[in-house]
Amino acid sequence: MTIEIKNLTKIYNTQKALDNVSLSASQGEIVGLLGPNGAGKSTMMKIITCFIPPTSGEVKVCGFDIFDNPMEVRSSIGYLPEQNPLYLDLYVRESLEFIAGLHHLKGAAKKQRVEQMVELVGLTKEVNKKIGALSKGYRQRVGLAQAMIHDPKVLILDEPTTGLDPNQLVEIRQIIRQMGKEKTVLLSTHIMQEVEAVCSRAIIINNGQLVADDSIQHLSEGGSLEKTFRKITMGN
Numbered sequence: 001m002t003i004e005i006k007n008l009t010k011i012y013n014t015q016k017a018l019d020n021v022s023l024s025a026s027q028g029e030i031v032g033l034l035g036p037n038g039a040g041k042s043t044m045m046k047i048i049t050c051f052i053p054p055t056s057g058e059v060k061v062c063g064f065d066i067f068d069n070p071m072e073v074r075s076s077i078g079y080l081p082e083q084n085p086l087y088l089d090l091y092v093r094e095s096l097e098f099i100a101g102l103h104h105l106k107g108a109a110k111k112q113r114v115e116q117m118v119e120l121v122g123l124t125k126e127v128n129k130k131i132g133a134l135s136k137g138y139r140q141r142v143g144l145a146q147a148m149i150h151d152p153k154v155l156i157l158d159e160p161t162t163g164l165d166p167n168q169l170v171e172i173r174q175i176i177r178q179m180g181k182e183k184t185v186l187l188s189t190h191i192m193q194e195v196e197a198v199c200s201r202a203i204i205i206n207n208g209q210l211v212a213d214d215s216i217q218h219l220s221e222g223g224s225l226e227k228t229f230r231k232i233t234m235g236n
């Protein structure tokens, strides 16, 4: 198992954002994390990536515990946060070289890796532009390239396709599918078709509680994934 979560609870002041959640994911899986706004998806991702601590529970990534080995956890993960924070004044290539440097890549190896990423995410034509000049879809590609530059075993993508146009959607999904072959991908989204298109499994959380964890095929029985989602989260 590359991600192991046991009895995870997060309470912000009085708000319980995660309530005793347990799940696991292994290499080669693309797991969709579904849930209404405020369900706790981003909170779970921030805990897995060591951005915030849980109130209680256990999280291990590639065998490393988030409390005992946070540096190893971080270097095992590529994370695309919900707001995709980027330095808008940097040029695309410059920003990737900067992030590669943070991961201790140097010299020719760094340059080679940056060019590989540019090609992989389809940024070749945009590589000499400032990030601030890119459309939303191309900014997401920069975010994805940054997340993958150190070739992490685990990718955590928080709503990576929100706000993209239909063509960009298809292309970003294609990149994620490609990545999922050899990594563990945890991806949150509101789009059911996206889960059907890229994920092998879905986890549904509602009010901080895990309410479903099953294959897309099983969750689609009785109509569609969307129908199951509505039934579970709204009771109709």
Ligand code: ADP
Binding pocket: 012, 013, 015, 016, 017, 035, 036, 037, 038, 039, 040, 041, 042, 043, 044
């Ligand atoms: P999702 O990503 O599924 O929309 P979040 O994990 O962002 O959900 O939020 C889960 C719940 O925790 C929400 O009720 C949200 O308002 C609350 N929450 C998130 N971050 C904080 C915070 N820093 N302080 C207080 N409450 C928070």
Ligand code: MG
Binding pocket: 041, 042, 043, 082, 158
């Ligand atoms: Mg969120």
